[in-house]
Amino acid sequence: MRKKYYFFITILTIIVGLIIPFSNNTNFGVAADEKSHYTITTDSTYPPFDFQKEKQKEYVGIDMDLLKEIAKIENFTYSVKPMSFNMAAQTVANGQADGIIAGMAITPEREKIYDVSTPYFKTGVVFAVAKNSKIKSYEDLKGKKVALKTGTAAANYALELQKKYNFDVTYFNDSNIMYNDVIEGNSVACFEDQPVMQYAIQTGLKLKIPDQKLGNAGSYGFFVKKGQNSQLLKKFNRGLKKLQDNGKYDQIVDRYLGSAKNSVTKEKKGNLPHYNIATDVTFPPFEIQAKNGKYTGIDMDILESISKSQGFTYTLKPMSFNSATQTVANGQNDGIISGLTVTDERRKVFDFSNTYFRSGFIWAVNKDAKIKNIKDLKNQTVALKTGTGSADYAKSIQKKYGFKIKYFNDSNTMYNDVVVGNSVACFEDEPVMRYAIKNGINLTIPKQTPANTGEYAFAVQKGKNAALLKAFNIGLKELKKSGKYDQIKAKYLGSKADTNKEVGNTKEDNSVWGLLSSNREMFLSGLGNTMLLTVFAILIASVWGLILGIMGVSENRFVRGIYSTIIYIFRGLPLLVLAFFIYIGLPNLTGVKISTFAAGLLTLVLNEGAYTGAFVKGGFDAVDPGQMEAARALGVPYNQAMRGIIMPQGLKIMIPSFINQFIITLKDTSIISAIGFVELTQTGQLLVARTQKGFAVYGIVALIYLIVITVLTWLSKFIEKRLGF
Amino acid sequence: MNDKVLKIHAENVYKSFGKNEVLKGVSLDVHENEVVVMIGPSGSGKSTFLRAINQLEKIDKGSIIVDNVDVSDPKTNINKVRQRIGMVFQNFNLFNNKNVIDNITYAPLTLKKMTPDEAVEKARRLLVTVGLADREKSPVSQLSGGQKQRLAIARALEMGPDVMLFDEPTSALDPEMVGDVLNVMRNLAKQGMTMIIVTHEMGFARQVADRVVFFDQGVILEDDSPEIIFNQPKNVRAKEFINKIINA
Numbered sequence: 002m003r004k005k006y007y008f009f010i011t012i013l014t015i016i017v018g019l020i021i022p023f024s025n026n027t028n029f030g031v032a033a034d035e036k037s038h039y040t041i042t043t044d045s046t047y048p049p050f051d052f053q054k055e056k057q058k059e060y061v062g063i064d065m066d067l068l069k070e071i072a073k074i075e076n077f078t079y080s081v082k083p084m085s086f087n088m089a090a091q092t093v094a095n096g097q098a099d100g101i102i103a104g105m106a107i108t109p110e111r112e113k114i115y116d117v118s119t120p121y122f123k124t125g126v127v128f129a130v131a132k133n134s135k136i137k138s139y140e141d142l143k144g145k146k147v148a149l150k151t152g153t154a155a156a157n158y159a160l161e162l163q164k165k166y167n168f169d170v171t172y173f174n175d176s177n178i179m180y181n182d183v184i185e186g187n188s189v190a191c192f193e194d195q196p197v198m199q200y201a202i203q204t205g206l207k208l209k210i211p212d213q214k215l216g217n218a219g220s221y222g223f224f225v226k227k228g229q230n231s232q233l234l235k236k237f238n239r240g241l242k243k244l245q246d247n248g249k250y251d252q253i254v255d256r257y258l259g260s261a262k263n264s265v266t267k268e269k270k271g272n273l274p275h276y277n278i279a280t281d282v283t284f285p286p287f288e289i290q291a292k293n294g295k296y297t298g299i300d301m302d303i304l305e306s307i308s309k310s311q312g313f314t315y316t317l318k319p320m321s322f323n324s325a326t327q328t329v330a331n332g333q334n335d336g337i338i339s340g341l342t343v344t345d346e347r348r349k350v351f352d353f354s355n356t357y358f359r360s361g362f363i364w365a366v367n368k369d370a371k372i373k374n375i376k377d378l379k380n381q382t383v384a385l386k387t388g389t390g391s392a393d394y395a396k397s398i399q400k401k402y403g404f405k406i407k408y409f410n411d412s413n414t415m416y417n418d419v420v421v422g423n424s425v426a427c428f429e430d431e432p433v434m435r436y437a438i439k440n441g442i443n444l445t446i447p448k449q450t451p452a453n454t455g456e457y458a459f460a461v462q463k464g465k466n467a468a469l470l471k472a473f474n475i476g477l478k479e480l481k482k483s484g485k486y487d488q489i490k491a492k493y494l495g496s497k498a499d500t501n502k503e504v505g506n507t508k509e510d511n512s513v514w515g516l517l518s519s520n521r522e523m524f525l526s527g528l529g530n531t532m533l534l535t536v537f538a539i540l541i542a543s544v545w546g547l548i549l550g551i552m553g554v555s556e557n558r559f560v561r562g563i564y565s566t567i568i569y570i571f572r573g574l575p576l577l578v579l580a581f582f583i584y585i586g587l588p589n590l591t592g593v594k595i596s597t598f599a600a601g602l603l604t605l606v607l608n609e610g611a612y613t614g615a616f617v618k619g620g621f622d623a624v625d626p627g628q629m630e631a632a633r634a635l636g637v638p639y640n641q642a643m644r645g646i647i648m649p650q651g652l653k654i655m656i657p658s659f660i661n662q663f664i665i666t667l668k669d670t671s672i673i674s675a676i677g678f679v680e681l682t683q684t685g686q687l688l689v690a691r692t693q694k695g696f697a698v699y700g701i702v703a704l705i706y707l708i709v710i711t712v713l714t715w716l717s718k719f720i721e722k723r724l725g726f
Numbered sequence: 727m728n729d730k731v732l733k734i735h736a737e738n739v740y741k742s743f744g745k746n747e748v749l750k751g752v753s754l755d756v757h758e759n760e761v762v763v764m765i766g767p768s769g770s771g772k773s774t775f776l777r778a779i780n781q782l783e784k785i786d787k788g789s790i791i792v793d794n795v796d797v798s799d800p801k802t803n804i805n806k807v808r809q810r811i812g813m814v815f816q817n818f819n820l821f822n823n824k825n826v827i828d829n830i831t832y833a834p835l836t837l838k839k840m841t842p843d844e845a846v847e848k849a850r851r852l853l854v855t856v857g858l859a860d861r862e863k864s865p866v867s868q869l870s871g872g873q874k875q876r877l878a879i880a881r882a883l884e885m886g887p888d889v890m891l892f893d894e895p896t897s898a899l900d901p902e903m904v905g906d907v908l909n910v911m912r913n914l915a916k917q918g919m920t921m922i923i924v925t926h927e928m929g930f931a932r933q934v935a936d937r938v939v940f941f942d943q944g945v946i947l948e949d950d951s952p953e954i955i956f957n958q959p960k961n962v963r964a965k966e967f968i969n970k971i972i973n974a
């Protein structure tokens with residue numbers, strides 16, 4: 002579904018890209034830096050940042066108001082192009098628009114494609130509860146059910162908390178449905194981005210935020226295409242600063258979020274030898290966020306070992322790479338370890354430690370490939386990841402070696418393109434590639450010298466924290482001497498010499514077997530829920546379908562009419578709509594709460610029951626009419642003849658249909674995942690969100706379905722035989 | 727002309743299927759112990775009339791009285807009347823989900839007209855008379871056509887009907903099976919059963935029938951003794967029809 006979605010967005014972007022150059026009243030595609038009119042894209046609806054007020058055409062919101070004021074101060078004009086968030090981002094990345102302001106979080110991935118302003122808004126995850134709820138803190142959530150929106154940062158954060166606070170979770174694909182679930186009392190709380198939640202409450206949603214503490218804090222920024230529109234970025238930063246200084250900024254934020262301002266609790270520094278170390282949020286294999294939210298990776302392991310051996314403590318400050326460097330350069334944090342390459346530019350602001358890692362660009366090929374030398378790439382297709390340094394490097398040598406290029410937006414897809422043989426090689430940062438290979442990507446790195454090598458080092462602000470730097474250097478030397486350094490490297494990158502079995506808890510075994518065994522409980526519970534739903538749905542839907550079918554062959558026209566109406570409605574309604582209607586609509590109408598299981602069961606029973614009813618009636622109709630005549634001629638009344646003669650023969654005719662319907666019911670349970678019931682399919686979705694191993698996870702899920710269907714079919718045939726048909 | 731009890735009295739019966747008028751004023755009397763054979767071209771309405779007698783077909787006009795009960799009256803409990811009219815179909819219509827003896831006992835047991843013992847005992851006697859005593863437990867699918875039709879007759883007799891209706895009982899049978907079925911019917915006639923039989927078995931009709939009626943285009947064109955109908959029919963169309971059959 003995600004894939005499809007992206008595919009759709011891509012197509013849309015292409016279409017827009019084709020159309021826009023022909024419209025002459027826009028400034029799209031102008032590369033000149035010095036201009037005073039800009040095209041800014043934004044999300045068409047992301048309250049309280051960007052949205053359209055009722056009946057008004059104009060866009061308002063924190064983003065829009067800030068932009069307006071900044072433009073005023075900095076003396077430029079702009080037109081706003083609202084579109085879907087993904088499109089808005091892509092349009093800027095393609096250079097078709099100048100900038101994007103859309104509640105867009107600053108992330109390392111994005112900083113590869115965009116240049117970003119100073120952060121203009123702090124955000125983070127909060128949880129909200131019903132107005133009358135007594136829940137005050139995470140601790141109170143223990144054993145309760147919490148609503149999450151699939152695939153959001155807030156959901157990921159909640160999952161980290163889950164281990165510690167032991168609450169149950171239920172998933173939704175839509176915020177409103179999630180909020181509703183809390184209001185209805187099905188769940189006790191939901192997790193959401195703070196400003197979004199705050200605004201929803203501000204505008205009347207019957208929830209409250211018991212604790213303003215921000216989880217997973219991050220920032221929103223204004224983005225322009227990398228290397229372009231630096232003037233605009235400058236103007237934005239300058240304007241923003243002025244707004245913050247003259248109090249206008251606070252006014253704007255207050256306008257939308259009320260008096261409860263975004264106060265982020267200041268963290269305290271210890272009085273022991275303690276440092277704040279900035280690092281990237283995620284940069285495998287150097288910084289990896291593990292399942293439990295803890296950071297691991299080469300950098301982290303080195304830092305931890307050194308801090309132990311050198312006797313200091315530290316607080317890790319994961320943030321975007323750019324923020325990490327900046328906060329150290331201006332002294333907010335004491336040091337940075339973040340796969341930071343030593344450059345002359347950086348030497349001006351930082352003091353570097355001795356280098357602890359050499360990195361460079363390499364190319365990798367399929368394990369079975371005959372390609373040994375870069376010259377072998379001639380006329381072959383090479384896979385690159387858009388916006389990466391390795392891609393830039395590959396492009397720079399393309400002419401020389403005469404290969405063709407194919408772009409991907411995501412590493413995993415790029416690797417797989419090589420694995421399946423569509424491309425012969427891909428370019429990547431050496432440690433990243435080695436880490437991926439170690440984690441099961443079926444590629445190999447032919448013998449070569451890494452290009453554009455860079456050296457990674459730990460850094461502190463220039464002229465400051467000499468003691469920390471010294472401690473790091475001494476510690477690093479000791480690590481290398483003791484062999485611990487090589488162990489750490491081998492743990493993440495593997496090596497020919499490396500046969501040690503030390504597997505960090507950081508590494509997830511992402512092979513099919515590994516996925517299965519390390520997530521056994523998840524799969525089992527998903528399968529269990531699927532089976533539970535299937536068995537109950539089959540039993541009840543069959544009984545209901547029989548009743549319907551009998552109504553359908555009734556002598557009474559009125560009863561036949563009821564049959565036709567029920568079949569018409571429930572065979573006609575899409576299962577998904579029915580599920581939503583029952584789970585969300587019904588409690589609204591009746592005031593009676595209903596669990597996802599009950600709602601799912603009812604949905605399936607009504608839908609499958611209608612299909613069953615139709616073929617049951619069909620089965621009865623298919624019995625030779627002479628059978629009924631013979632019985633009637635003997636003086637047996639219609640109903641008794643139906644029961645004694647027609648139904649037994651009809652049932653026999655419909656057995657294949659029943660088995661078929663059982664299988665359909667099993668498969669249809671997957672649709673119930675939409676209302677948040679964590680059955681097998683939903684389990685797969687959650688696992689993919691975490692592991693990114695779509696192919697393997699859905700492969701496993703598909704296999705489990707097939708096995709269950711085989712067992713189900715076999716069981717049905719067995720029962721059929723036992724019943725003596 | 728007959729001082730015996732009137733069993734069936736049909737008067738001016740009309741029946742249409744949509745625009746197709748199939749019965750156009752049929753009147754017929756059948757007395758106790760009488761065997762009436764109905765002949766006539768295909769589509770002339772013989773089956774429709776036979777089925778109207780036990781109301782498997784509802785009539786549009788006229789009346790049919792069986793044992794002094796007006797079966798065409800909607801207020802009549804038709805199930806009661808049907809219990810006294812046995813019917814044998816061209817295609818047997820045996821209950822496929824029941825074995826031989828259960829086919830026979832199904833109706834009396836379902837209608838609670840007999841105890842299981844009574845029903846089985848009577849069924850066994852009937853199986854002997856139709857020559858199927860050894861097939862009591864067989865599924866009906868394992869019977870030959872002739873056996874099936876004899877079983878169908880036994881099933882119709884179980885409830886002790888006053889009247890038996892036969893609609894081409896031998897038409898679906900291989901020639902060598904026809905004799906056995908006709909013998910069973912002959913014996914029934916001998917025992918004095920009142921019967922209406924649609925058949926083209928002319929030999930059988932000559933031998934057994936008290937009267938032969940000739941049906942054509944929804945009316946009865948001739949109603950006479952077999953000797954007259956077969957040797958010197960008054961009606962031209964009857965003559966043509968009989969010639970065609972005899973010379974076939």
Ligand SMILES: Nc1ncnc2c1ncn2[C@@H]1O[C@H](COP(=O)(O)OP(=O)(O)OP(=O)(O)O)[C@@H](O)[C@H]1O
Nearest residue numbers: 743744746748766767768769770771772773774775
């Ligand atoms: N259920 C029905 N619906 C519509 N038309 C019917 C129905 N049953 C019989 N008919 C029509 O009524 C007419 C008389 O049919 P019927 O079966 O009574 O003829 P029949 O004399 O028994 O012929 P056969 O010797 O072929 O059995 C035919 O034209 C037939 O098509």
Ligand SMILES: [Mg+2]
Nearest residue numbers: 772773774893
């Ligand atoms: Mg007929």
